[in-house]
Amino acid sequence: MFEQGSGDENRGASMASIADVAVAAGVSRQTVSNVFNAPHRVRKETRVRVEAAIEALGYQPNRAAQALRAQASRVIGIRIESIQADSLTTVHDRFLHALAEAVQAIDHHLLVFAADDPDDEIGTYSRLHRTGAVDAFVLYGIDEGDARPAQMLRLGAPFATFGRTGHDVDHLWVDVDDESGGAAVAQHLVARGHRRIGYIGFPEGSSVGERRVTGLRGVLDKHGLLGESAGLDLRGQDEVANGARLAAVLLDRPDPPTAVVAASDTLAVGVAQAARTRGLVIGRDLALVGFDDTPTAGVFDLSSVRQPIEAVARCIVRALLPGLPAGRSQVPACAEQSTPQPPHGRLLAPTLVVRASSAATTQGRASSTATTQGRASSTATTQGRASSAATTQGIKG
Amino acid sequence: MFEQGSGDENRGASMASIADVAVAAGVSRQTVSNVFNAPHRVRKETRVRVEAAIEALGYQPNRAAQALRAQASRVIGIRIESIQADSLTTVHDRFLHALAEAVQAIDHHLLVFAADDPDDEIGTYSRLHRTGAVDAFVLYGIDEGDARPAQMLRLGAPFATFGRTGHDVDHLWVDVDDESGGAAVAQHLVARGHRRIGYIGFPEGSSVGERRVTGLRGVLDKHGLLGESAGLDLRGQDEVANGARLAAVLLDRPDPPTAVVAASDTLAVGVAQAARTRGLVIGRDLALVGFDDTPTAGVFDLSSVRQPIEAVARCIVRALLPGLPAGRSQVPACAEQSTPQPPHGRLLAPTLVVRASSAATTQGRASSTATTQGRASSTATTQGRASSAATTQGIKG
């Protein structure tokens, strides 16, 4: 089996080339080319004739020939991560899909590759760059202290990152404003009457986790609740089991919090497990909010801070644009509005999606359980801080 | 911000070409080419000199030039699906990663694209094929009655599918032997002492779902248990809520099953929810087995039938190989062993991963709950049927 088989029907029959179209339309190659790339140079009558020939032959310009001539492949590269066994958080696949759409909008293709480790990853970037297979790269999941951006600058390969390293390396980056997300959660919970709010986050060193709790604390401080929530801040790897373990610590205290914020939906699911084994009903006895708004959050009716992944993908493509071959397609919009932005970077505000797990107030509590409660959910942007001047400062288009 | 910025450092500085290497080594272009493609034609002394020049200049053959000359891009294309809000089952991302690795093994690249609907998808295949951007395609999630394979044959674009349509269209396909998976689950449960086994599957029309239940029933029949499990077979869309709803029907019967098999981990999670609200402990009061062995299954300690996704990806690449440019890399192994295989296709056996949700027997029942139980899990291949003649009939290598 699998001997030759189908698949090479028209190998050798070759696709129509620009020369074939030229002959069919009775013009030269260049005129056909102009119909695509500089229509104003072609007389209307001629253009119609050429377009008819293009249609008839089903002609499409050969990508390899264009790439060779233009010294640009119109391909964006990104590493595809392997799924993590213990995490339910899948922002990566949503980002890949969003990025595929974003690069298509500027007539580019998306090339994905697997890498075993950061060294293999950098090696692959280098190879893809030197072979001309890829024009620019997108690096996912960059956090403080990551060595890859500096290595990329050394390679000389154009790139942009989702996430930022800090202030030392200046490269193009786009990131979610996690601080604003944390603040939105705090505002939401405080408005619902919670005063003792627990936090279960990523280990020290994750600046994403730190920013989330910083935003949270900022609002609590503003309401004079920082003291009441003192000592309710625990950390662990992003796994369900850790969420459960750490939540147990919080819930078994003599003065347990009435609300818990988890740095991810994965951790939040663990919190829900721990609460359940203690007979607590999420949404009634304990408010719970996660981050990322993965399918998991929807399924378990958990409130969650939704990342603007699609906007991130568009902004990254937009950031790369100046280094790419002249975009013939219209420049796509990136994000609606924006607060003042740092150089080289772009911060996008996430959105809190409120579901049954945190919808009730501490006074009049919800009567039904979280899992059977209705699906009605409200959303609220975290960008209350956006000044009226924001639109004039943001990216045009 | 985002004005020019970094990213075009060496635009115009141009990478080293084969001519540069030739000059540096004091030979002609063709000799450099031969060092790569026909080393036996080059004198050892010359080869060493050329290799030194290659190393010094960091030369890598230009992909676009090779593609133009060879009329083959060495790129495989696949559609990236958007994540489904209500499903926790993510086989797709695992497959993408596996496919990326598999195509890299034969020195190809993986191009992913997003499509709005099947028409858009086919249109994109056509465009990618006609522009020469992609040599061959992989179609994911093909099931009985799917029109896409027939359309692809009409396009004349080489392709292989994960999943099969039936017997009418002959194209290259690779699929998981779901019947064997269902049978393995049944054997496992029967061996644990279960006699009334419920099934919650996909709606009619999903041949994947049908095959799973067919395998299940086959074993039950063999043990004379088909009558006892009659009427315990329910169907619904692949969502957690449906799993819970359908499980409620089974569990609220006067004679509830002692074990439930769900056609996916997503449905299984729903079953677990329904059981919990009724005070039943999964693994003690009710055995539960899902399909796909997604991270979800691991997190909730659910037994699940693991798909051999990595092997599927390798087999698909292997199936496409004859239609691709001569593979210079050694042909990668596809799968270890195989039962007699149908023409054009390849069936791979899944593996049952037994976890706490179904490890106990109906006699001596586990004492702790499923979620806190240890993580020790055993695996058993479903390929007990493999004859000794299998290796001689399977794909070599």
Add this chain to the structure above:
DNA sequence: GGCCTCAATTTGATCGTTCAAATTGATACC
């Protein structure tokens, strides 16, 4: 020496496209 053989290497042509420069043809202006 002349000639054949064979290995090692070079030259020319080509893949399909597009830039730059050259050509054509029509109109206008002195």
Add this chain to the structure above:
DNA sequence: GGTATCAATTTGAACGATCAAATTGAGGCC
């Protein structure tokens, strides 16, 4: 009439690699 102007179109060259054919040089043989 001669010629400058301009739009429309064509021709030549180049991007970087590799196939096919030609060339070079060394060795063997009569």
